[in-house]
Amino acid sequence: MGLRTAETDGARSVLAALALLLGLQLLGTLLVDLTHLPVPGAVVGLVVLLGVGARFPRFARRAEPAGEPLLKHLQLLFVPPGVGALTQLSTLVQHAGPLALAVVGSFATGLVVAGLVLQRLLRRRGTA
Amino acid sequence: MNALVHAPGFGLFLTVGAYLGAGELHRRLGRPALLAPVLVAMVVVSVVLELLGISYAEYLSSVSVLTLLLGPATVALALPLLRSGRALLADRLAVLVTLVVTGVVSVGVTVAALVALGAPDELVLTTLPRSVTTPVALTVGEAIGANTTLAVVLTLVSGVLGATVGPWLLDRVRVTDARARGFALGVVSHGIGTSRALAESDVTGGWSSAAMVLNALAMTVALPVVARAFH
Helix, strand or coil: CHHHHHHHHHHHHHHHHHHHHHHHHHHHHHHHHHHCCCCCHHHHHHHHHHHHHHHCHHHHHHHHHHHHHHHHCHHHHCHHHHHHHHCCHHHHHHCHHHHHHHHHHHHHHHHHHHHHHHHHHHHHHHHC | CHHHHCCCCHHHHHHHHHHHHHHHHHHHCCCCHHHCHHHHHHHHHHHHHHHHCCCHHHHHHHCHHHHHHHHHHHHHCHHHHHHCHHHHHHCHHHHHHHHHHHHHHHHHHHHHHHHHCCCCHHHHHHHHHHHCCHHHHHHHHHHHCCCHHHHHHHHHHHHHHHHHCHHHHHHHCCCCCHHHHHHHHHHHHHHHHHHHHHHHCHHHHHHHHHHHHHHHHHHHHHHHHHHHHHC
């Protein structure tokens, strides 16, 4: 009996968390519609959760029962667009040279610049 | 057989099954970055769809629940950021400067390389959301008129590069600080890089997911402005 209650409550908190995340996304969509910001509604929802959650940690914790499993298995959600992407392989091959240079080049410079700049800045702050 | 293959749940079953199987394979082989579960699952699903003669449109309608979950998953990205909030806030200036410098450099290199090689404008637009985490890349890509499916491939490529050669490259340029390593991986290779960063340490992973989210926010604001030059 006790186990059953706990299980029901677990499922309930997952559903409540999912509803909260969806609600924030919809709120974001509404705000985007009202302000004509060139930003996806879900990203505005992220910022709202960040702002409210920084002040009220308990509010953010309510999103965790659905948020954590979603983030842990985020990659599952990329499988369908990825499958669609495989249908675009011909475009990819057609522009393979420029794409490889742009992607690998900006990957490598971005990684090195970010690592070196942040390390330098953190060190300076540490010694100051 | 036909009834089974074209049942509404088949695509979803196939996707979840392939993802779980690929994850298990990945663990058993010692987590090689090239066999990232998302890549293996993509290939397996594509091959099965091809073999059974299921169109991409039919497949998409079967997995619409996964597409729908991208929104709440994006909102949930606030959670890791809230967790590492105190450490980030203490070093906010360093973080902000790094974010801006890296953003300018990597967008600059992308645009310069493609323009120099005479690539069409649409291709430039498609390459822009590359370093951003996929749910955000999809929505931003749509907003700026990118070829979103191709943008997803490039996003995956950046993620896999980050997980495979990222730590090696950071070693070469002597970036030893766990926070700087994590941040660099997250900023250029989002979720896939972050999962690799988590394997190094909790600090590296935390800074990596923070970098992923901050970069997504920065790029959401910056890319539409950059994209205007290519319309």
